[in-house]
Amino acid sequence: MACMQCEQTENGTGCFSVGVCGKDATTAAAQDALVHQLKAIGYWATALREAGKEVPVSASEFTIRSAFSTLTNVNFDADAIANFSKEAEAVRASLQAAAEAAGAKAEDAPATATWSPSAFDKDSVATAGHAVGLEARSAGADADVFAAQEMAVYGLKGAAAYACHALEAGKSSEEVYARLHKVLATLAAGPNASGVDLGSSLGLALEVGAVNVNVMAMLDQGHTEKFGSPVPTPVNHARTAGKAILVSGHDLVDLEALLQQTEGTGVNVYTHGEMLPAHGYPGLKKYSHLVGHYGGPWNLQKFEFRRFPGPILMTTNCIMEPQTAYADRIYTANEVGWPSTQHVTGRDYSKLIEQAKAMEGFPETEPEKTTLTGFGHSAVMSVAGDVLKAIEDGNLKQLVLIGGCDGFEGERSYFTKLAQALPDEAAILTLGCGKFRVLNKTSGSAVIPNTGIPRVLDMGQCNDAYSAVHVATELAGALKCGVNDLPLSLALSWLEQKAVAVLLSLLHLGVKGIRVGPSAPAFVTPNIYKALQDGFDLKVVDADAAEADAAEMMR
Ligand code: FS2
Ligand code: SF4
Structure with a gap:
């Protein structure tokens, strides 16, 4: 494996045997394959739009969801990545067929646009991914152009993650999807394509930044339309006596659904990590059983989760390897995955609620300790x-x-x-x-x-x-x-x-x-x-x- 997409990368240079984050070599290589497939999807989606045809929304939504699954600390489950890879091949084939029917020609496409693993079990996808990983793709390329293109890929993953959050909050944009696909299409041509140099590749990275401004605006709109504009609010960091569920990540819509399903059950809900600002939204703070915030940043979760006396829901990044002490009560949702953890679908939190009821919860209420959000x-x-x-x-x-x-x-x-x-x-x-x-x-x-x-x-x-x-x-x-x-x-x-x-x-x-x-x-x-x-x-x-x-x- 070779991965250098995040700051915690080994020795500041790259993870080459196992990720500092815990990502294993099979998952890393499978993600390399998936990202390569996304470039092909971007190519054919762009060709289809240029032929004046519509790209199915499902293909655009698949693009952002699968890109998000390759972000740091999101999905460590090689089987789940292999499933994304299989679906990616179906999406690519269908976009290519539609684009060819509209006049695009496969012989004009870069090799990446028709690349695919030949089988979709996790080992086959990983083996295919080795051939298109960092080391293989950078061979013979200008180091600066290659690096600028990688920066565009990593920025695009971040923008895709925010676009997924926006989608959950009811917001999407064909213009955003078209621009993200176009970036992927340029990346499909690679660093050695004619006319590609450091200036154009840095420009491509800045185009990702431009699209991301629109994505963040869309997400802001989704949150404020659904939950109202945040208002200054003290957040209690102390424990309240009673049964408890902890919610981590960025997905406020998951939190709302959990608050609705726990209302009147006697189970209190606590935010964790990036979920803290939820307390400022009128549409969420109105729930009296949203009692406070537990713990610090994501990187302390191994110590903090073991002491939390209830189930834990990871809605988005950042998950770390679940420890034995809480492995049976941590749940993933959406694009998040860890092999062996329970995955919630359809926002049905009944299992967590039953588990919370069966656990002791916090024995006593501590004096309030607040910060403002x-x-x-x-x-x-x-x-x-x-x-x-x-x-x-x-x-x-x-x-x-x-x-x-x-x-x-x-x-x-x-x-x-x-x-x-x-x-x-x-x-x-x-x-x-x-x-x-x-x-x-x-x-x-x-x-x-x-x-x-x-x-x-x-x-x-x-x-x-x-x-x-x-x-x-x-x-x-x-x-x-x-x-x-x-x-x-x-x-x-x-x-x-x-x-x-x-x-x-x-x-x-x-x-x-x-x-x-x-x-x-x-x-x-x-x-x-x-x-x-x-x-x-x-x-x-x-x-x-x-x-x-x-x-x-x-x-
Ligand atoms: Fe923190 Fe982790 Fe927000 Fe990042 S919870 S480092 O992925 O997304 O910010
Ligand atoms: Fe290493 Fe994981 Fe970061 Fe990749 S995402 S550089 S494997 S720590």
């Missing part, structure tokens, strides 16, 4: 006048966005140190599971001097980077300046491909001076890094320079 774009913009006045009066000197992913690495303490080094005249906007590096680690109840505005504003999930973009654009409009002229600094903690998509979106929007860490992606070559430094003043953080960076942000 719910500062989406509408809540922040409702105090925009106060924010602008605070800027004018000098009470607010800098807005600092510290968000993204969390992870194990000691160097990730950079983001906590940065937050702690910022003075009270800096407001900290946070989002994603990276928020756990900030919440409770700073003076959480503090307000910006001489204002009632909290210093730490939790804007939501990683996809709520859209809210941050929205606020920045509105403030720039009010101050009659560009986003890069605002008193705004960004520090992005990255781990997986959703963060790649968010970064590409920010770059597409022309945001400069972003700090990224805790380390540079393994897939970024020195020449790509130089191009991003020259074009966007992108900086990779130094774990020991948090205080110096805070001082520079306040200058």
Whole structure:
């Protein structure tokens, strides 16, 4: 196997025998095959649209769902990936037949467009995947062009994941699907195709960022139409006596269904990880048995889940190898998979509810410990006048966005140190599971001097980077300046491909001076890094320079 798509990759270079995440070689190679098949689907879907024909919605939805299954910490089940691969071949064959009927010619297509595993048990798919993995595809290619194309693939996986969340929330877009397919079609031609160079491949990655802006907007709309605009809300991090179910991941629609099915049963529901911002949505906070949040970021789950006295539902990323202590009470849903865990389909949570009832639950209620969430774009913009006045009066000197992913690495303490080094005249906007590096680690109840505005504003999930973009654009409009002229600094903690998509979106929007860490992606070559430094003043953080960076942000 060879995989370097995430920040935790071994030695910062690549996972070559088993993933640091726990992904085995068979699953990794099967995912390589599936991604190659998705490029073929992109090619034929694009050919079909160019012939003036419609692409079936089912083919587009299959594209995003299967791409999401290959994201870091989502699906570790080689059998499930092999099933996606089998379906991919059926989707490709049907799109190709329709495109050929409309005049497209197979002989004009790149080899990738007609590639497929010959059998669909997991070992056959993995064997086929070895032939189209990183090492095979990079042989003979320009290293920089290849790397830029990989960056586009990883960003596309992140955008596909958000598109899946949007779909669950009732939102989809043919334009988004067409643009994602077109990116895949370009990738099908590969790094050696005529006219492909570093500039065009970086442009392709930025096109993924552009599409992802639309996807995040669509998801924001889906969430707010379904559950209302988030409002500032204290979230209780203490336990409440009683039976309990824990829900992790990003899928608010799964949480709503679980809240509906547990209503009146005496079972309390707790959020975990990226589900924390759910407490700010009127349509979810109205359930009195949504009693609080349990635990920290995804990477602490092995320690925290064993102590949770009830079933656990993983709706999206990030799952880790279930430990014996809780293996019989962790459930996956949607694109998430781990061999041997129970998988929920059709949002039927009856098994979890019965299991929760049979367990002891929490024995007693602890004193409340709260943090605030719910500062989406509408809540922040409702105090925009106060924010602008605070800027004018000098009470607010800098807005600092510290968000993204969390992870194990000691160097990730950079983001906590940065937050702690910022003075009270800096407001900290946070989002994603990276928020756990900030919440409770700073003076959480503090307000910006001489204002009632909290210093730490939790804007939501990683996809709520859209809210941050929205606020920045509105403030720039009010101050009659560009986003890069605002008193705004960004520090992005990255781990997986959703963060790649968010970064590409920010770059597409022309945001400069972003700090990224805790380390540079393994897939970024020195020449790509130089191009991003020259074009966007992108900086990779130094774990020991948090205080110096805070001082520079306040200058
Ligand atoms: Fe955190 Fe994990 Fe949000 Fe990422 S829960 S690192 O995949 O998606 O942010
Ligand atoms: Fe390694 Fe990350 Fe790939 Fe897992 S997803 S195999 S940790 S690079």
